[in-house]
Amino acid sequence: MAxxxxxxxxxxxxxxxxxxxxxxxxxxxxxxxxxxxLWMGFSIIAIIVLLVxxxxxxxxxxxxxxxxxxxxxGFIYKMVEDICGKEGLRYFPYIMTLFMFIVCANxxxxxxxxxxxTSHFAVTVVLALAVxxxxxxxxxxxxxxxxxxxxxxxxAPLALRPILAVIELISYFVRPVSHSIRLAGNVMAGHAxxxxxxxxxxxxxxxxxxxxxxxxxxxLEVLVSFIQAYVFTILTCVxxxxxxxxxx
Amino acid sequence: MATETPxxxxxxxxGMPQLDFSTWGNxxxxxxxxxxxxxxxxxxxxxxxxxAILAERQGTITSDLAAAEDLKAxxxxxxxxxxxxxxxxxAEAHRIVAEAKAEIQGDLDAAIAKADAEIAAKAAESEKAIxxxxxxxxxAVKEVAGETAQEIVAAMGGQAxxxxxxxxxxxRVKG
Numbered sequence: 276m277a278x279x280x281x282x283x284x285x286x287x288x289x290x291x292x293x294x295x296x297x298x299x300x301x302x303x304x305x306x307x308x309x310x311x312x313l314w315m316g317f318s319i320i321a322i323i324v325l326l327v328x329x330x331x332x333x334x335x336x337x338x339x340x341x342x343x344x345x346x347x348x349g350f351i352y353k354m355v356e357d358i359c360g361k362e363g364l365r366y367f368p369y370i371m372t373l374f375m376f377i378v379c380a381n382x383x384x385x386x387x388x389x390x391x392x393t394s395h396f397a398v399t400v401v402l403a404l405a406v407x408x409x410x411x412x413x414x415x416x417x418x419x420x421x422x423x424x425x426x427x428x429x430x431a432p433l434a435l436r437p438i439l440a441v442i443e444l445i446s447y448f449v450r451p452v453s454h455s456i457r458l459a460g461n462v463m464a465g466h467a468x469x470x471x472x473x474x475x476x477x478x479x480x481x482x483x484x485x486x487x488x489x490x491x492x493x494x495l496e497v498l499v500s501f502i503q504a505y506v507f508t509i510l511t512c513v514x515x516x517x518x519x520x521x522x523x
Numbered sequence: 524m525a526t527e528t529p530x531x532x533x534x535x536x537x538g539m540p541q542l543d544f545s546t547w548g549n550x551x552x553x554x555x556x557x558x559x560x561x562x563x564x565x566x567x568x569x570x571x572x573x574x575a576i577l578a579e580r581q582g583t584i585t586s587d588l589a590a591a592e593d594l595k596a597x598x599x600x601x602x603x604x605x606x607x608x609x610x611x612x613x614a615e616a617h618r619i620v621a622e623a624k625a626e627i628q629g630d631l632d633a634a635i636a637k638a639d640a641e642i643a644a645k646a647a648e649s650e651k652a653i654x655x656x657x658x659x660x661x662x663a664v665k666e667v668a669g670e671t672a673q674e675i676v677a678a679m680g681g682q683a684x685x686x687x688x689x690x691x692x693x694x695r696v697k698g
Contacts, residue, residue, distance in 0.1 A: 290538075290539055290540060291540075293539070293540040293541060294540045295540060295543070295546040295549065295550065303545065303546050303549050304548075304549065305548040305549050305552050306549070306552060307549055309546075309549055309550075309553070311546075311549070311550050311553055312549075312553035315553050315554065315556075315557040316557070318557065318561070319557055319560050319561055319564070322561055322564065322565070322569075323564055323569075326564075326565065326569035326570075326573065327564060327568050327569050327572075330569065330572050330573050330576060333572065333575070333576050333579070334576075335576075335579065335580050335583055337576075341576070344569070344573055345573055345576065345577065348570065348573045348574075348577070349577070367570070368562065368565055368566040368570055369562070371565055371570060372558060372561050372562045372565055372566075375561060375565065376557065376558060376561050392550070392554070394541070395540075395541050395550055396541045396542070397541070397546065397547040397550040397551055397554070398550055398551075398554050401551050401554055401555070402554075459541065463541065
């Protein structure tokens with residue numbers, strides 16, 4: 276099937292870029308170093324360069340890299356403080372970890388031939404479930420049974436409350452699904468579309484349009500990379516706020 | 524190509540590598556490891572350090588503002604002291620001027636009084652001299668008039684009584 280397509284001059288393998296491959300051959304077992312592991316490692320390096328090396332001078336007047344580190348810190352710190360309040364700041368390092376990992380993985384994934392860990396549901400589902408389980412457990416630990424008042428909309432008319440409770444309950448359990456699919460879906464779709472345009476670039480007639488399309492999509496993907504990390508983080512903050520203050 | 528790997532098989536058969544659950548365990552393992560590493564790097568090194576930098580900057584700005592406020596207060600104080608010194612100096616100058624004026628006035632008054640006294644003395648002396656001269660002149664007039672009257676009487680052939688002539692001259696000179 277693939278061979279016949281190649282003979283036609285058009286080769287579309289938009290999903291091949293997402294294949295998990297072992298770095299040193301062999302089968303993919305749970306500990307095999309793969310391209311996913313490699314690019315996650317690059318994320319760690321990027322975060323260390325940005326936040327640890329960037330701030331190593333501890334300057335009162337910051338250098339450029341220190342400014343970036345401070346901006347990232349201030350951005351997430353303010354987000355947590357604004358949404359969750361002062362008591363949410365205890366969880367700031369967790370939220371910062373999520374944001375920095377997603378934003379670095381997304382941006383590193385934009386390097387041509389790179390692998391994007393956040394395009395995989397395995398990654399985003401774990402991230403989203405971690406948030407979901409943490410928030411739910413935290414909600415019950417902090418508020419006890421009072422956490423259930425999250426589903427009991429006391430501002431609504433009494434007759435509507437049971438119906439709203441069902442809707443709230445469903446929406447609560449849909450949270451991790453939408454939380455994870457939104458991130459992986461956006462990243463995967465953007466990368467796949469770029470690959471499709473790249474496939475069209477093989478045809479001389481449409482190649483200028485295809486190259487333009489790649490450029491435009493790449494610009495969009497740069498935005499999406501940041502926005503999706505931002506959305507994931509801000510939703511985490513909103514869920515955390517529900518756990519800390521479940522009353523409407 | 525890496526068609527030997529199960530992931531590649533899934534992809535080439537048209538499926539999504541994302542849904543190849545055989546790789547999930549591997550990805551989850553590396554993800555959890557990555558997150559733990561990032562968390563410790565952030566929580567132990569990066570975040571406390573950046574927080575310290577921001578706090579230090581805030582402290583520096585606050586203390587700089589306080590110092591500026593302090594200096595401003597000092598400048599205002601100095602200005603007030605300067606103004607006060609200026610007013611004092613002006614008052615002192617006024618006082619000295621008034622004193623000098625009073626002193627000069629005293630000297631002047633004394634000098635004027637002295638001069639007045641001298642003038643008055645001189646005037647009295649002059650008056651006395653004038654009175655003497657006037658008295659002298661009157662005597663001379665009487666004498667000349669008497670002699671003249673005697674001569675005239677003699678020339679007219681009469682014999683004039685000296686005392687009668689003196690009385691007549693006196694009466695004429697007075698009148």
